[in-house]
Amino acid sequence: MFLAMDAMGGDRAPQEPCRGAIMACEADPNLNVILVGDARRIEEHLRDAASSVRARIGVVHADQVVTMDDAPSVSIRKKRNSSLRVAMEMVRSGEASAVVSAGNTGAIVAGGILVLGRIPGIDRPGLGVPIATLSSRVSLLIDVGATVRCKPINLAQFALMGSIYMRSLVGVSEPSVALLSNGEEEIKGDETVIQAREILKASSLNFVGYVEGKDVPLGTSDVVVCDGYTGNVLLKFGEGLGEGVMNLMREEISRSFLPKVGLLFMMPMLKKLHYRFDYERHGGTPLLGVRGTVIKAHGRSKARAISNALMVARDFVAKRGVQTIEDELAKGGI
Amino acid sequence: MFLAMDAMGGDRAPQEPCRGAIMACEADPNLNVILVGDARRIEEHLRDAASSVRARIGVVHADQVVTMDDAPSVSIRKKRNSSLRVAMEMVRSGEASAVVSAGNTGAIVAGGILVLGRIPGIDRPGLGVPIATLSSRVSLLIDVGATVRCKPINLAQFALMGSIYMRSLVGVSEPSVALLSNGEEEIKGDETVIQAREILKASSLNFVGYVEGKDVPLGTSDVVVCDGYTGNVLLKFGEGLGEGVMNLMREEISRSFLPKVGLLFMMPMLKKLHYRFDYERHGGTPLLGVRGTVIKAHGRSKARAISNALMVARDFVAKRGVQTIEDELAKGGI
Structure with missing residues (x-):
């Protein structure tokens, strides 16, 4: 190859x-x-x-x-x-x-x-990132920056591609697909998100409705659909937070002795956490x-x-x- | 009162x-x-x-x-x-x-x-949330859900109100104001964000341009402006991540003895971290x-x-x- x-x-x-x-x-x-x-x-x-x-x-x-x-x-x-x-x-x-x-x-x-x-x-491609979540599930977040502002049909097509990806390439049967919104209730979402929801409801996908921001790290669905602007901001926010917390811990640890001893004991667990969220390990995002x-x-x-x-x-x-x-x-x- | x-x-x-x-x-x-x-x-x-x-x-x-x-x-x-x-x-x-x-x-x-x-x-009000960051700065994130989809002028007005809030009510002199975008370069952003940037450039605010998602937890500006959909997703994502990580730690700790000992030593530091990000402590968000x-x-x-x-x-x-x-x-x- x-x-x-x-x-x-x-x-x-x-x-x-x-x-x-x-x-x-x-x-x-x-x-x-x-x-x-x-x-x-x-x-x-x-x-x-x-x-x-x-x-x-x-x-x-x-x-x-x-x-x-x-x-x-x-x-x-x-x-x-x-x-x-x-x-x-x-x-x-x-x-x-x-x-x-x-x-x-x-x-x-x-x-x-x-x-x-x-x-x-x-109509428009989407970048789909498999993200580690706090459950055992890996969710696909699509789009994270290919199509900055989307029409409803773009979001629906991301959902379809994300579903195919998770089913055929990752091996999840009947992947659950959710739309990212500013609340779980149906009254939430702007016009674009609301119209995309109606298209998805009428589709054959396993569409589970809206999820909120808090559901993304918790891994409540196999596919999370949003426009490229939101997905990009979210992905980088998570990255910044992860790096920032690590830096803060290092700082605190260099300041006093007690946490240093603690860290020694906790190292295996922290390594496991870091491994789970390490973007270098995943490396690449397919343009679907x-x-x-x-x-x-x-x-x-x-x-x-x-x-x-x-x-x-x-x-x-x-x-x-x-x-x-x-x-x-x-x-x-x- | x-x-x-x-x-x-x-x-x-x-x-x-x-x-x-x-x-x-x-x-x-x-x-x-x-x-x-x-x-x-x-x-x-x-x-x-x-x-x-x-x-x-x-x-x-x-x-x-x-x-x-x-x-x-x-x-x-x-x-x-x-x-x-x-x-x-x-x-x-x-x-x-x-x-x-x-x-x-x-x-x-x-x-x-x-x-x-x-x-x-x-024209439209904004919910401004003071968020703890990993720097010593508290940033105001506006809007987190009052105005789900915004016109450029709405974003510019959030910037203005956020700036007044940080200067007059929090006491930050010449607060720096940034627009949240999907990248730092000027070619980034959708039409709305790009037009808001031009309005802000021409204003008397201390406008520092775009910030990315990763800059929000790092606290690179005093005010971060975005539409209510994005701000809401971001805020809840951070909340979900914080809670999720705490749960995961508890789980790991219940599973083996070593981290339990470590935690004992690290408790003062973890408490400090938690205090910093605890939304209950902040409590309320003004509708500006x-x-x-x-x-x-x-x-x-x-x-x-x-x-x-x-x-x-x-x-x-x-x-x-x-x-x-x-x-x-x-x-x-x-």
Whole structure:
């Protein structure tokens, strides 16, 4: 399997994408990664790779870079030789099975739509993040930033794709699907959410109605649907809180002796908690609704997170994720 | 000072509002609370109050109740003898200085607008919650549910009221004001957020641009502005996460001995953390933008939270909160 990696995307490019590619190829002897970007700079970071690994890493030169400040669709249209666009084109032509990027989210979404095209029956793609919850369940939060403001039909289509993802790719039977709202009662929600609720009620999905913000960490449903603005704010809020609490604990601990002793005893439990919520471990988010496997990695990704995102891409391809969604939609959209 | 308390609002009414009123009057010998609602049921809960406290608690009968499922403005218009409406009318007539309710948020907002009226220069009111952050700063998050979907001007007016609140009532000089968005870059945000940003840039506020979800718990600005849908989801997400993590810790601790020992040592620190994020301690949220002091308490409020909400009302009145906002707006709106 050949995966195209946008080597220039993300806060730590090209170093971490290159190191991540090496790590992934070390872990899986059947994997091939094509690094797309500034060939000279990429080669520098590949110097230390073992020859058995280096043999499975290709380099394709692209002399433009989509930056974090670039306007999404303009940059995809104009920067035809950007690492992101070239990597996307490799998926379209079949040279690669998937593309992974830690770059500009909007440009990744625009690239997915413009270069790969949408799956029939889907108007706007959604980024679906599997999130660890405090129950044993992993919930899929969709959308976390692909479609910033949504029409009711967009939300309903996210629900459908999320449901297919959880059933066919994660193995949850009859996944429960909920709409995120500002309260559980039917009088809550704005016009968009209310209309999406009516569409979902009439659908064949296992729709359980509204959930509130507090239900997201508690994991009360398999799929949680919201627009990309809200999902993005929520996801990053959780991240900031997690990091912040860890910092605060470190601070407190450095200040006095008692908690230090306590921490020693609690370490195994804290490690377990951290493991559960560690985004680096999950690594990548599939862009659902486009005709090709596109995995968005976190902008701050280090090598381990990039490597995990490549594994997410590999598994998504192996499980025929795109084809599954396309087949299910052909049977009946929403 | 006389405060009107909606005795029938909230998940635990009328018991907890009554107990909360007693608690507040015990704590402050200058406070008078008027409990509005089903007089017979209210009296039952006042039986055990000391006579010095009981003497400062009035009871006004109202035979209707606005439920959580009632449509906000319809219920305020139709249920003219509901505890909420009667309590609001007491503020309008001057019989009470403020109203506190743990009931239906939408109805409280509708009541504020219809019974008390808006402050000139404000189109829609906003619920502003002071939130503890991981820095030493307390940030004001506005709106958390008064105006579910906003126009750009609504967001700009929240920013203005939030700024006045933090400067004049909390004592922060030149409070920094940020707009919540799905990224820090200017290309982020939907049309509403982008237009609000342009209005704020041109204003005299200390506007610092966009913040992301992760900045909210980190406390990077004094005021964080968003629409009521997003603010509500965010606030409840934080609440759910806090409670969930506490439960998970309890579970882990009951399972093995080591963390139990650790917890013993860490208790002082955990208590400090919990104190910082305990919503019961803050109690109430002022509805900013209406011509009267309206404090929304959490629907799940127990006596202590109700008592604290009454204290928030008392302080808001003492600091002439409504008049301050009105005066500042008269000098120049947005």
